Amino acid sequence: MINHACNLFRCAVRLSIGLVFASQALADEGFKLVHHELAGGVHALLGPIGGRSHENHGLNANFGIIDTAEGAVLIDSGASLQGARLLEVEAARLTAKPVRWVINTGAQDHRWLGNGYFRNRGAEVIAHTLTAATQQRNAHAQLDSLRLVLKERFDDTKPVTANRLLEGAHITLNLGGRQIEVHYFADAHFPGDVVVWLPDKRILFAGDHVYVDRLLGILPQSNAETWLSAFEALKALGPDHIVPGHGSVSDLGRAQADTGDYLAFIVNGIKPLAEDMVGVDAAVAQLGDAPQFARLANYEELHRGNVSRAYLRLEAAQ
Numbered sequence: 259m260i261n262h263a264c265n266l267f268r269c270a271v272r273l274s275i276g277l278v279f280a281s282q283a284l285a286d287e288g289f290k291l292v293h294h295e296l297a298g299g300v301h302a303l304l305g306p307i308g309g310r311s312h313e314n315h316g317l318n319a320n321f322g323i324i325d326t327a328e329g330a331v332l333i334d335s336g337a338s339l340q341g342a343r344l345l346e347v348e349a350a351r352l353t354a355k356p357v358r359w360v361i362n363t364g365a366q367d368h369r370w371l372g373n374g375y376f377r378n379r380g381a382e383v384i385a386h387t388l389t390a391a392t393q394q395r396n397a398h399a400q401l402d403s404l405r406l407v408l409k410e411r412f413d414d415t416k417p418v419t420a421n422r423l424l425e426g427a428h429i430t431l432n433l434g435g436r437q438i439e440v441h442y443f444a445d446a447h448f449p450g451d452v453v454v455w456l457p458d459k460r461i462l463f464a465g466d467h468v469y470v471d472r473l474l475g476i477l478p479q480s481n482a483e484t485w486l487s488a489f490e491a492l493k494a495l496g497p498d499h500i501v502p503g504h505g506s507v508s509d510l511g512r513a514q515a516d517t518g519d520y521l522a523f524i525v526n527g528i529k530p531l532a533e534d535m536v537g538v539d540a541a542v543a544q545l546g547d548a549p550q551f552a553r554l555a556n557y558e559e560l561h562r563g564n565v566s567r568a569y570l571r572l573e574a575a576q
């Protein structure tokens with residue numbers, strides 16, 4: 259693997275004036291996505307592992323760019339129109355081609371709120387029907403909360419879902435001569451989360467199925483139990499490289515340590531408590547300290563809430 263980290267946003271001088279302005283604006287603020295080239299023409303752009311901010315345009319997540327003979331494929335479109343434009347700058351810098359296809363791996367804001375920008379630019383936006391349904395359900399709440407953070411940088415952002423919808427669990431696409439698979443295993447961080455798999459390169463863009471370096475977040479919509487089974491299923495693909503939804507480019511061992519082991523701790527710990535209906539306070543008292551995961555960023559902020567939300571969901575399923 260070639261590790262090439264640089265300030266991507268200073269490298270845009272070859273691009274058109276508008277894109278250069280967008281790029282320079284980001285460089286001036288000190289914000290940068292970290293670039294890794296995983297194989298010829300397959301790139302990861304890694305955002306910060308902290309929260310959304312005005313400075314980071316809500317790009318606190320990872321994105322993918324795949325070069326093809328007929329244009330670039332972008333994996334996830336960013337959290338806003340402006341964020342989408344910044345990802346377009348990166349795609350042009352890395353491939354010298356326009357973004358012709360966008361694939362959404364999930365329904366969280368930074369996975370899809372840039373779709374409208376790319377559809378206006380003529381790209382085909384591709385999502386699973388289950389992903390698109392969750393996006394639509396969440397759109398208003400996401401717009402309301404993100405507008406408070408991004409302020410004027412959120413202007414003109416519209417919730418636009420895909421114009422090519424995928425059905426079924428395992429879909430093979432041929433985009434510009436590249437074979438690209440989309441797999442839906444089970445509902446995970448959000449209902450309808452999918453992964454993007456490049457079988458010939460053994461590279462997995464895992465979306466929010468996998469968090470590395472930072473603790474994953476179990477939200478009210480997350481299903482820890484099916485997320486764990488989805489995680490087991492993606493392991494069976496046998497990836498050499500995993501681009502997680504958040505955190506560094508990894509292999510299966512890191513993904514297991516930072517995501518799989520944590521999901522197993524949550525599910526296996528909470529299930530018997532939920533069956534006994536011990537109550538959420540008792541569940542948090544028993545599982546609210548997990549020092550083996552305290553090395554992960556955001557542990558203090560997220561772990562106890564994860565326990566309580568996973569408990570409530572599993573108890574409701576009894």
Ligand SMILES: [Zn+2]
Binds near residue numbers: 319366466504
């Ligand atoms: Zn995420």
